[in-house]
Amino acid sequence: MEEISQSRRTPALIEKLVVLWEKSVEVSHLFLSTEEISEIKKYVPQALNDVKSSF
Structure with missing residues (x-):
């Protein structure tokens, strides 16, 4: 796994991660409605941009 520093997080990367997040939430958080997921999204x-390095 490669860490991507905040300075290298492009809008395209963030969008791909948002899509991954949404798909993951849809299948794992069945208690959330579509509207709730959209609101959180x-x-x-x-939030993805704000994640600090853990290394």
Whole structure:
């Protein structure tokens, strides 16, 4: 697994990660409605950008 620093996180990468997040949530969080997932999704790009390095 490769760590991608904040400075290398492009909008295209963030969008791919958001798609992955959404698909994962849809199959693993069955208690959330489509509307709730859409609402949470608004915050995911910023959250992904804000993740600090863990190494």
